[in-house]
Amino acid sequence: MEEMAPAAVRDHSLVYAPRIQDLLAREEKVFRIDPTTVGVSDCRLLAEIVAARPVLSTERSVYKPAAGADIPHDSATRTIRALGQDVMAGIRTPPPPARGLSGAWPYAPTSYLRRWLFSADPLPVSLLSKRGITRSDTLSRIVDRAVTVWPGSEAEGRSTALAELIRGASDPLERRQAIAMYRRATATLCDGVAALAGNALWLLRQQRAPEQAPERASERAEERPADLTAALWETLRLLPPAWMLWRSGGEAYTELHPEIRPEDEVALFPLLMHRHPDYWSDPLEFRPERWAGVADPERTPAFMPFGFDGARCWAKHLVVPLAERLLTVAFDHGLVIRTPRQDAPVPLRSLLSVRFEAAAGA
Numbered sequence: 112m113e114e115m116a117p118a119a120v121r122d123h124s125l126v127y128a129p130r131i132q133d134l135l136a137r138e139e140k141v142f143r144i145d146p147t148t149v150g151v152s153d154c155r156l157l158a159e160i161v162a163a164r165p166v167l168s169t170e171r172s173v174y175k176p177a178a179g180a181d182i183p184h185d186s187a188t189r190t191i192r193a194l195g196q197d198v199m200a201g202i203r204t205p206p207p208p209a210r211g212l213s214g215a216w217p218y219a220p221t222s223y224l225r226r227w228l229f230s231a232d233p234l235p236v237s238l239l240s241k242r243g244i245t246r247s248d249t250l251s252r253i254v255d256r257a258v259t260v261w262p263g264s265e266a267e268g269r270s271t272a273l274a275e276l277i278r279g280a281s282d283p284l285e286r287r288q289a290i291a292m293y294r295r296a297t298a299t300l301c302d303g304v305a306a307l308a309g310n311a312l313w314l315l316r317q318q319r320a321p322e323q324a325p326e327r328a329s330e331r332a333e334e335r336p337a338d339l340t341a342a343l344w345e346t347l348r349l350l351p352p353a354w355m356l357w358r359s360g361g362e363a364y365t366e367l368h369p370e371i372r373p374e375d376e377v378a379l380f381p382l383l384m385h386r387h388p389d390y391w392s393d394p395l396e397f398r399p400e401r402w403a404g405v406a407d408p409e410r411t412p413a414f415m416p417f418g419f420d421g422a423r424c425w426a427k428h429l430v431v432p433l434a435e436r437l438l439t440v441a442f443d444h445g446l447v448i449r450t451p452r453q454d455a456p457v458p459l460r461s462l463l464s465v466r467f468e469a470a471a472g473a
């Protein structure tokens with residue numbers, strides 16, 4: 112069930128889930144959420160916590176253990192290189208028909224990205240990333256087994272570099288892990304980029320002059336901003352898809368802050384840090400111009416949409432260019448946000464994403 116807040120709790124016409132809203136109301140930068148969880152949005156403490164110890168294999172998302180074993184470092188790097196090749200190749204190929212962007216966001220662009228980047232893979236590999244399959248554990252297991260037996264062949268023509276890693280696996284464990292990597296990498300990429308693009312679209316629309324909204328805006332295509340890259344960085348500040356990071360076990364952090372006890376879990380909140388008035392001027396304003404001329408946004412203090420040194424995102428260089436390309440297709444094809452005109456929900460999910468309905472031309 113998605114938790115939603117009463118309509119009174121808003122910014123940028125967003126209605127946050129009550130638990131997110133509770134967090135947004137916190138003024139302290141280190142606070143207790145419940146008897147065993149401490150929340151942190153202090154810039155320095157956050158960096159110290161991330162640096163205090165390497166991320167545990169069980170805390171990882173893409174590279175958590177698969178097929179009963181940790182993912183070896185060289186296979187992790189092969190995966191990220193393959194994903195990079197596939198994204199760059201995808202960005203250069205013509206996108207699928209833009210009507211695929213019509214429907215419920217962020218689900219429509221998630222499926223659209225999967226089709227764009229990974230549908231060339233032969234069956235059954237391409238089924239690994241299909242939404243109807245990934246939502247069912249039983250279907251996922253059946254497809255996993257089918258891919259293990261039949262990972263495709265060179266004779267079938269073009270396939271992605273990620274699919275090649277499945278086919279080229281040297282033993283059954285490596286193949287099973289490559290299958291898990293394919294599924295997780297494609298899901299993390301498509302879900303994350305769709306969330307980011309949707310959040311940007313919503314914030315850009317709210318930024319319009321009052322006389323353009325809401326009546327006429329609902330019938331007019333969304334307009335491409337002059338500096339789309341800056342709009343995406345500002346979206347990563349105000350509505351970061353990776354809004355909360357988790358560290359289990361407080362032992363490594365007790366010396367860093369008196370509130371943290373050995374038995375505590377620690378929740379790190381880029382979402383709160385990115386809007387704290389101690390770190391940002393007009394923190395709740397969506398102002399893409401903050402990023403104009405900033406060569407490396409990630410060197411900005413109190414900004415960590417892709418993590419800090421120590422556990423920084425391996426795919427960060429792919430996310431913004433792909434989101435930019437996706438939004439360009441949307442703008443070029445007259446995407447219109449249809450509903451809601453006001454007050455879009457932001458449910459409690461591991462990825463922060465605004466929900467709305469949109470329609471695009473062909």
Ligand code: HEM
Pocket residue numbers: 161166170171172173174191194295296297299300301302303304307352353356357415416417418419422423424425426427430
């Ligand atoms: C919009 C998309 C994405 C966002 C916003 C994002 C954000 C982040 C953040 C905030 C961290 C730090 C996590 C922590 O310290 O706990 C992180 C780490 C990481 N991300 Fe991403 N990420 C995205 C997509 C991806 C994709 C597509 C991949 C790879 C397939 C990936 C691979 C990693 C890896 C390997 C780490 C380092 C943590 C570890 O060693 O497991 N990310 N990401």
